[in-house]
Amino acid sequence: MQLKVTTWNINSVRLRLDKVGRALDEISPDVLCLQETKCPEDCFPLSALQQFGYPHVVQVGQKGYNGVAILSRFPFESVEPRRWCEREDARHLSVVLGSEAGAAAGIAIHNFYVPAGGDVPDPALNGKFEHKLRFLAEMRRWAGQRDRRPTVLVGDLNVAPLEHDVWSHKQLLKVVSHTPVETEALESLRQEGRFVDGARHLVPEPTKIYTWWSYRSPDWATANKGRRLDHVWASEDLAGTLRAVDVHGCARGWPQPSDHAPVTATLVL
DNA sequence: ATGGTCGATCTTCGA
Numbered sequence: 485m486q487l488k489v490t491t492w493n494i495n496s497v498r499l500r501l502d503k504v505g506r507a508l509d510e511i512s513p514d515v516l517c518l519q520e521t522k523c524p525e526d527c528f529p530l531s532a533l534q535q536f537g538y539p540h541v542v543q544v545g546q547k548g549y550n551g552v553a554i555l556s557r558f559p560f561e562s563v564e565p566r567r568w569c570e571r572e573d574a575r576h577l578s579v580v581l582g583s584e585a586g587a588a589a590g591i592a593i594h595n596f597y598v599p600a601g602g603d604v605p606d607p608a609l610n611g612k613f614e615h616k617l618r619f620l621a622e623m624r625r626w627a628g629q630r631d632r633r634p635t636v637l638v639g640d641l642n643v644a645p646l647e648h649d650v651w652s653h654k655q656l657l658k659v660v661s662h663t664p665v666e667t668e669a670l671e672s673l674r675q676e677g678r679f680v681d682g683a684r685h686l687v688p689e690p691t692k693i694y695t696w697w698s699y700r701s702p703d704w705a706t707a708n709k710g711r712r713l714d715h716v717w718a719s720e721d722l723a724g725t726l727r728a729v730d731v732h733g734c735a736r737g738w739p740q741p742s743d744h745a746p747v748t749a750t751l752v753l
Numbered sequence: 754a755t756g757g758t759c760g761a762t763c764t765t766c767g768a
Contacts, residue, residue, distance in 0.1 A: 495759075495760070495768085496759095496760055496761075499760070499761090520760095520768085522760065522761065523761095547761080547762085548760085548761050548762065548766085548767085549760090549761075549766085549767060549768080550767095600767075600768055602767085602768090612767085642768095698757080698758075698759095698768095699757085699758040699759045699768090700756080700757035700758050700759085701757075701758085702757085702758085740759095743758090743759075743768085
């Protein structure tokens with residue numbers, strides 16, 4: 485069977501409900517992981533999303549910012565909430581797919597929204613950057629101790645780890661999302677967790693891959709100053725099942741878009 | 754030349 489998992493930073497699920505529907509129509513994933521729903525849990529548009537053909541939904545949210553959700557065609561065997569950095573931030577959810585998922589039953593799916601980290605790449609001067617580094621360090625400890633079931637980890641990890649994950653490696657070395665301390669933290673946590681970077685497993689460097697283009701560029705498509713901030717990782721035991729990782733870049737060009745594009749991994753199990 | 758644009762929101766903060 486084929487399992488398609490999509491990750492998308494939606495930047496307000498209520499404002500872009502129609503875009504979620506359009507993306508689901510065009511991509512038709514089995515599981516959609518959203519970040520930045522920006523929605524208190526009791527305001528979450530649950531039934532509208534279920535009506536797109538995804539009856540199984542879990543979400544955590546808070547007022548104004550953060551918020552993650554997992555929509556699925558298949559029921560969940562379990563849902564694991566977890567706190568990070570001793571905060572109540574809605575930045576992570578994980579599920580295990582149930583027996584109805586056939587060959588995908590028992591696969592864990594983790595949906596992360598890593599802190600963006602503010603503007604100044606110095607933890608002594610910028611508490612947001614300090615939080616980001618602490619979050620990545622905690623993810624590394626978790627990754628080293630995680631249960632060894634087959635796992636797909638996705639999300640807006642807010643780090644572009646490789647040279648060709650940004651439009652200019654040199655110009656972004658001191659820009660938050662591409663500083664060495666962040667890229668090394670992300671790579672070490674990926675290795676610690678025995679994960680394969682899905683996109684780079686199938687499309688190695690030096691091919692450029694971007695999933696995010698800033699709102700602050702009116703000619704974002706022409707300038708194409710993107711970054712690969714959104715990731716799909718597979719545990720090493722699933723690496724051989726990866727058939728495709730696609731960035732739905734056209735979604736960035738839709739009216740009133742998110743600044744992130746959906747990223748979809750296709751696994752054949 | 755330190756910009757520029759979004760979204761949610763006690764018009765400012767977080768991205």
